[in-house]
Amino acid sequence: MDHFGLLGLPRQYAIDRDALERAYLERAQAAHPDRFVGASSAEQRSAMERSASLNEGYRVLRDPVRRAEYLCRLAGIDVDSSEPEGGAPxxxxxxxxEMIERREAVEDARREGPxxxxxxxxxxxxELDDALDRAVSALQQGDSRRAAEALVERxxxxxxxxxxxxxVER
Amino acid sequence: MAYSDKVIDHYENPRNVGSLDKGDESVGTGVVGAPACGDVMKLQIKVEGGVITDAKFKTYGCGSAIASSSLVTEWVKGMKIEDAMEIKNSQIAEELSLPPVKIHCSVLAEDAIKAAIVDYQKKHGGA
Incomplete structure (x- = not known):
């Protein structure tokens, strides 16, 4: 089951943060290993796995960038992968x-000062915000390819x- | 992660860092990126009589990516361009003892030298 299904939420970018919070807390409490102290080792293990899945799902879905990247992955494009097929575009x-030139500009700016x-x-x-906005609107139009491109740019x-x-910290 | 001594050597003393004139007819420029991590690499060659006489790179990425591109610029100097075209990422990875998770850095360096050669060939009406 994907993270959305696990947390009982519709598979889409727009998310009700309060509903996500509630869904996570309810399910995380129900699956908490403390509740399975007297249970069989198989039940304990499955509760532990369920807890881990819920934590991972919550971590991904509450983060706007990770949520967008995850929707691309569900659509078959994994931006964490360098594979030409199905990997990041x-x-x-x-x-x-342009990225090289802008990295060079950082070196120049370092000499110029804070x-x-x-x-x-x-x-x-x-630009980071803008790239995410473009990814989100592409996702909402069902264009996961274009969304993945914006996320890689990001x-x-x-x-x-x-x-x-x-x-700056140096 | 533990880097090999060769990676550390190239990382601490990178060879041939810098730029050549992109507009020069005898210069080929290859720019490649690793989309999953955002590393970028620029590798340039100067070609005279079919032989690479100079090579420069700028890599913004991890130690393995810097070492891979530094090594390639060392290797290709004095090479014919068709021989440089044959460089394989596996040779780079082997020389630097890159762990499996860093193999993509050597792929990046192979792609960069190929892109630089193709750019040079384009300037001279080649394929």
Whole structure:
């Protein structure tokens, strides 16, 4: 069963956060290993597995990016995989070249000082939100391919942001 | 994760970091990315008389990705382009003793040198 089914929620991006919270707490309590102290070892094991699945499902569904990536995976595109078939879609040359140039710009900004880094950082944060928005609207139109492309673009941008954060902390 | 000594050596002392002029007719540029992790790699070659006379790279990624591209730039200098085209990721992975989870870094380096050669060939009306 997928994470949505496990938590009794419709398989879609839009999610009622309160309903997710309630569904998780109810089910997690019912499956809690403490309730199975006197049960057979098979029942204990199955309760433990169910708890682990619920925790994993909750962790994925409550996070907007992970939820979007998970919907792509259910549609047959695994953005965690580098396989050409069914893995993360490859980006075009122009995009990759732009990513190289922007990484180089981080090196320049480091020499210029903190305010140059902050400026770059603010821009990237806006683009991250924009990429997720594009992924969500593609998912809502049932276009998981385009959603996966936007999510992969987001991953490259996330790495750029991580690097900027490392620079700021240095 | 434990990196091999060779990976650490290339990571701490990367060879041939830098850029060549992308617009130069004798330069081929390959840019590749690992979509699942967001690593990007640029590898450039300068070709004179069918032989690679210089190679530079810039890799923004993990130690294994940096070591793989650094190693490839060392290898290809002095090679004919058709021989460089034959470099396999398995040779890179073996030389650096990459663990299975880092094999994709060597694939990236193989893709990058191939892309650089193809770019050079395109500039010269080749396939």
């Amino acid at each position: 490859a980006m075009g040359q122009a995009f990759l070249m 305010s140059a880094l902050d400026e770059l950082r603010d821009g990237v944060e806006g 991953r490259y941008l996330q790495r750029l942001l991580d690097e900027l954060d490392d620079e």
